[in-house]
Amino acid sequence: MNRLLRFDGRVVVVTGAGGGLGKAYALLFADRGASVVVNDLGGTAQGDGSSQRAADSVVDEIKRKGGKAVPNYDSVTEGEKIIETAVQKFGRIDILVNNAGILRDRSFVKMTQEDWDVINQVHVVGSFKTAKAAWEHFRKQNYGRVINTSSVAGLLGNFGQSNYSAAKSGIVGFSNTLAKEGARYNIHTNTIVPMAGSRLTESVFPPELHAALKPELIAPVVAWLCHEDCNENGVVIEAAAGFAAKYQWQRAGGAVLRSSLSDDVTVEAVRDKWSQVTDLTTNADYPTAPEEAMGKLMDALRLQEKGLGSTENISRANLSQLSFPEIKVKYNVNQAILYALGLGVRLTDAEGMNYLYENSDDFRVLPTFPVVPAMQCMYEVLKFPSLNVDFTQILHGEQYVELLRPLEPDAELTLRTEVVEVLDKISGCVYVIKVSGDDEQGPVFVTEWHAFEVGAGKFGGQRDTSKPMTRPIPAPKRSPDAVLSFKTDEGLAALYRLSGDANPLHIDPSFAQMGGFSKPILHGLCTYGIAVRLILNKYANADPKLFRCVKGRFSKPVYPGQTLEVLTWKENTRVPFEVRVKETGQTVISGGYVDLINQTSKL
Numbered sequence: 001m002n003r004l005l006r007f008d009g010r011v012v013v014v015t016g017a018g019g020g021l022g023k024a025y026a027l028l029f030a031d032r033g034a035s036v037v038v039n040d041l042g043g044t045a046q047g048d049g050s051s052q053r054a055a056d057s058v059v060d061e062i063k064r065k066g067g068k069a070v071p072n073y074d075s076v077t078e079g080e081k082i083i084e085t086a087v088q089k090f091g092r093i094d095i096l097v098n099n100a101g102i103l104r105d106r107s108f109v110k111m112t113q114e115d116w117d118v119i120n121q122v123h124v125v126g127s128f129k130t131a132k133a134a135w136e137h138f139r140k141q142n143y144g145r146v147i148n149t150s151s152v153a154g155l156l157g158n159f160g161q162s163n164y165s166a167a168k169s170g171i172v173g174f175s176n177t178l179a180k181e182g183a184r185y186n187i188h189t190n191t192i193v194p195m196a197g198s199r200l201t202e203s204v205f206p207p208e209l210h211a212a213l214k215p216e217l218i219a220p221v222v223a224w225l226c227h228e229d230c231n232e233n234g235v236v237i238e239a240a241a242g243f244a245a246k247y248q249w250q251r252a253g254g255a256v257l258r259s260s261l262s263d264d265v266t267v268e269a270v271r272d273k274w275s276q277v278t279d280l281t282t283n284a285d286y287p288t289a290p291e292e293a294m295g296k297l298m299d300a301l302r303l304q305e306k307g308l309g310s311t312e313n314i315s316r317a318n319l320s321q322l323s324f325p326e327i328k329v330k331y332n333v334n335q336a337i338l339y340a341l342g343l344g345v346r347l348t349d350a351e352g353m354n355y356l357y358e359n360s361d362d363f364r365v366l367p368t369f370p371v372v373p374a375m376q377c378m379y380e381v382l383k384f385p386s387l388n389v390d391f392t393q394i395l396h397g398e399q400y401v402e403l404l405r406p407l408e409p410d411a412e413l414t415l416r417t418e419v420v421e422v423l424d425k426i427s428g429c430v431y432v433i434k435v436s437g438d439d440e441q442g443p444v445f446v447t448e449w450h451a452f453e454v455g456a457g458k459f460g461g462q463r464d465t466s467k468p469m470t471r472p473i474p475a476p477k478r479s480p481d482a483v484l485s486f487k488t489d490e491g492l493a494a495l496y497r498l499s500g501d502a503n504p505l506h507i508d509p510s511f512a513q514m515g516g517f518s519k520p521i522l523h524g525l526c527t528y529g530i531a532v533r534l535i536l537n538k539y540a541n542a543d544p545k546l547f548r549c550v551k552g553r554f555s556k557p558v559y560p561g562q563t564l565e566v567l568t569w570k571e572n573t574r575v576p577f578e579v580r581v582k583e584t585g586q587t588v589i590s591g592g593y594v595d596l597i598n599q600t601s602k603l
């Protein structure tokens, strides 16, 4: 972790390296062992004149410190000559930092064609020329790093900079395409959005701010993006004043503007849907490639084909026709530990340290943990506006969790949500929702959720399932092989709700009363996770690697403080189970089973 990131053997071209940002980049790369081509035409900030002094003095400074550098004085519009210098003097080119730039700021009313053209030449054509000349070298050696330079003016616009904004915005699109074309040759292209106190900004910023925006605070961000350990490709990173952050495109959930393919889109429909078109808070997504962007359009077409174009037409009866966007979510050991605490794991338990201390010899994530990140997908569905779900009446009905691989202690997950069907049970409706998750290595879990909305039946839907899905199984007729006991504590729901389900039903007495309960009830998933944990302890040496899947139906609520008794039967690799409350004798999870892999029987 503390290994110094070096560039020994790498050859770097930095354009516009005679001062400001480019100079800071060149000095840092040289200091970390790279051979550097210090390019600078030596012109003014407006792009007039030329001089060798700027590049020479940076080369001298690098050499004085024992580094390797050569100057180059060509304009970036002749980028091939700059790359040629690297190849001639150092024999190769690994990293290209397109930094050179000039300004011709004028309000648009005063902007001339020449102001426009010269800015385009230096920024856009210049970046193209150098990248084009370096590209064949990168492809042949299957390695290359390109940094192109944009600006907040390019991303957001800025008064007096229409020429510069257009060029800097063009550079973002250019970079993103190079990133896609270069990926299979291990050529990574990223965009830096710096804000530095350089000669370009001297006239724009007040002197104190100018001094605080030191280029040296940005250079390490560029160096990291160019290092072989950095896997980023196609990102836009803003860096300034000791701060760095990624920018990305966000697209609103949007609106379908007509009900069916045979309808026209009217101006009035656009007006009426405008708040949805521009609402970035509901179902927004972050496409990074045209294929991803197309997904939502195809969904919209599908809805129009079925005459469901208007989201007001979405009801329980046709909810399964709707596509929900993928969600990306990260988790880490903290969430895994908090989840274990919420399931009553304590340090005094035999396996406690393994679930509660990330540095223990055998840190483990409980196998039912996927319900924590996946819970938000459930709320995305149930919150769908035209459903008007009454959350005081939502109860967890059934749950299935299948692990395809043991869970990592931390990961970034891509979650996919599918409404399988909504069943009409007359006394209520059951939303059957599948959420699958992939981590960086591929598919990792599949879950199936049944949410019971009391009082929302009789909508004309079908009562029984038409799709193959997981079902509870009847418990064996014989007496249980083992009964595993666990006393929940009064505060357990308050702790469990920190694991992705803050439903007030589990903490707020008045909300619980609206749902028809005398006091807040325990999360179904808490009872469920405890049962699986006890079964794993009993039949699988507390080893999550031996877990395959679990299913169970919540048949009665549990109140925090009650004692759970998990009735288990051992049938080869399957452990059928039921959970009952000791104090009342009521079954609270029925039809349950845990499937194990190569379980070690303790019977």
Ligand SMILES: CCCCCCC[C@@H](O)CC(=O)SCCNC(=O)CCNC(=O)[C@H](O)C(C)(C)COP(=O)(O)OP(=O)(O)OC[C@H]1O[C@@H](n2cnc3c(N)ncnc32)[C@H](O)[C@@H]1OP(=O)(O)O
Pocket: 378, 394, 395, 396, 397, 398, 425, 427, 428, 430, 449, 450, 451, 452, 454, 463, 464, 501, 503, 505, 521, 522, 523, 524, 525, 553, 554, 555, 556, 557, 558
């Ligand atoms: C996905 C979840 C994410 C959403 C976010 C919120 C999550 C959490 O915050 C909420 C919770 O954790 S709630 C706590 C855990 N759950 C519970 O306590 C529910 C306990 N179950 C009940 O009360 C009843 O079974 C009850 C009320 C569910 C049903 O009882 P009745 O209305 O009396 O139904 P009944 O007459 O027995 O059966 C009618 C039909 O419904 C089916 N059914 C029954 N229980 C079901 C259940 N639990 N899940 C799915 N389907 C169920 C029956 O099979 C029957 O169908 P059919 O008529 O076709 O035979």
